[in-house]
Amino acid sequence: MTAKRAAPARKQPMRKPVAGTPAWVAPSAVVAGVALLVATFLIIRWYLTPAPPPPLSSDTTTVVVTQITTLPVSEFDSVGQGTANNLLKPVSGTPMTGVTGKPEVLYIGAEFCPYCAAQRWALIVALSRFGSFTGLKTTSSSSSDIFPNTPTFTFHGATYTSQYIDFRAVETSDRDQKPLETPTAAEQQVWTKYDPAGSIPFVDFGNRYAFSGATFSPDLLGGASWQAIADELRDPKSAQALAIVGSANLITAAICKMTSDQPATVCSSSTIQDLEKKLG
Amino acid sequence: MALPRAQAAAVLISVAGIGISIYLTAVHFAGVVPACPASGAINCEAVLASPYAVLAGSSVPTSALGIAWFAVSAAVWTRPSGWVQVAWSAVGLVGVLGLVFVEIVLLGVICLWCTAAHALVLALMVIAVAART
Numbered sequence: 001m002t003a004k005r006a007a008p009a010r011k012q013p014m015r016k017p018v019a020g021t022p023a024w025v026a027p028s029a030v031v032a033g034v035a036l037l038v039a040t041f042l043i044i045r046w047y048l049t050p051a052p053p054p055p056l057s058s059d060t061t062t063v064v065v066t067q068i069t070t071l072p073v074s075e076f077d078s079v080g081q082g083t084a085n086n087l088l089k090p091v092s093g094t095p096m097t098g099v100t101g102k103p104e105v106l107y108i109g110a111e112f113c114p115y116c117a118a119q120r121w122a123l124i125v126a127l128s129r130f131g132s133f134t135g136l137k138t139t140s141s142s143s144s145d146i147f148p149n150t151p152t153f154t155f156h157g158a159t160y161t162s163q164y165i166d167f168r169a170v171e172t173s174d175r176d177q178k179p180l181e182t183p184t185a186a187e188q189q190v191w192t193k194y195d196p197a198g199s200i201p202f203v204d205f206g207n208r209y210a211f212s213g214a215t216f217s218p219d220l221l222g223g224a225s226w227q228a229i230a231d232e233l234r235d236p237k238s239a240q241a242l243a244i245v246g247s248a249n250l251i252t253a254a255i256c257k258m259t260s261d262q263p264a265t266v267c268s269s270s271t272i273q274d275l276e277k278k279l280g
Numbered sequence: 281m282a283l284p285r286a287q288a289a290a291v292l293i294s295v296a297g298i299g300i301s302i303y304l305t306a307v308h309f310a311g312v313v314p315a316c317p318a319s320g321a322i323n324c325e326a327v328l329a330s331p332y333a334v335l336a337g338s339s340v341p342t343s344a345l346g347i348a349w350f351a352v353s354a355a356v357w358t359r360p361s362g363w364v365q366v367a368w369s370a371v372g373l374v375g376v377l378g379l380v381f382v383e384i385v386l387l388g389v390i391c392l393w394c395t396a397a398h399a400l401v402l403a404l405m406v407i408a409v410a411a412r413t
Binding site for chain 1: 312313318321323325326330373377380381384385387388389395402405406407409410412413
């Protein structure tokens with residue numbers, strides 16, 4: 001009798017376990033790739049951001065301010081509205097007067113704000129046709145906002161005198177966004193009424209016209225020195241003159257409406273008269 | 281039949297994206313400022329008022345493109361996950377990276393609402409890739 005041998009169990013071939021990629025790897029790679037690209041963008045931005053220009057000495061500031069506040073009449077007439085956007089809207093309210101009882105131009109802005117930085121150039125040029133500033137200092141907009149380090153002046157600490165109008169400026173924050181000045185309750189009311197979004201800069205012309213925002217892009221001034229911008233204003237074909245002087249002409253026309261076209265030496269020019277008609 | 285969990289999440293995310301894009305489009309056409317800080321590195325107003333906020337040579341806001349993209353995404357995710365979802369999400373992600381480049385490098389400010397929409401596109405890409413693996 002032959003012993004029936006049990007058939008040996010067939011040896012199963014050893015299967016090498018498949019080392020599959022864990023499911024979390026691919027999604028994590030997507031997130032990591034995006035994070036890497038965003039980090040690269042931040043580095044590029046940091047590399048491209050110009051350093052804030054050092055403020056000018058008071059002597060040099062005086063030279064620049066004198067240069068931009070004594071532009072010849074022919075410059076204003078050559079530029080007209082230039083490339084400035086007419087943001088001025090007629091408003092109806094109780095005529096606003098200032099501390100000396102004259103029609104008041106109210107400006108609300110902030111030193112960090114690049115749009116305020118751009119608009120101040122035009123305001124200074126225009127207001128200087130009706131009076132004079134003292135104590136203007138140079139500064140630049142925030143380094144961490146859009147259009148960083150836009151060169152400008154600050155109204156904080158400056159005074160303005162005119163026989164035709166009063167000018168009231170409120171710089172709510174410095175360039176580091178620390179509180180600086182506060183509008184009065186009446187000023188806050190006007191601001192809220194004509195600019196419910198609370199945008200800056202906000203400019204009110206005696207409650208006859210008002211606008212908020214900049215009438216030209218701060219990009220035009222980026223990377224330039226105060227002196228270079230002041231020099232460009234003397235060339236009526238330069239991009240800076242077309243924007244800043246054009247904006248100044250619009251502001252001048254609005255002020256002339258407030259002052260019943262006084263002084264005639266400023267307000268009677270055909271350029272200003274044409275812009276007054278445009279303002280409505 | 282109920283959708284698998286990943287698909288359902290993707291559809292919900294797409295609908296949220298449509299909502300954000302509609303809000304940004306409405307804000308554009310109404311000419312009002314979105315509910316968002318307006319100073320410093322986060323500034324929706326600066327981004328949405330920039331020339332990059334509209335399709336080149338038109339007055340159509342970029343967010344309108346977002347509505348279309350998220351709507352297609354919602355439709356695509358009602359089908360079982362596959363390469364279609366990965367491809368569509370990749371298209372969206374490339375667009376998002378372009379917009380993030382504009383925000384960070386060219387403008388230097390971030391729009392919170394836009395970033396929320398961008399995060400949703402990234403989430404959809406992650407779900408699409410995870411579903412495939």
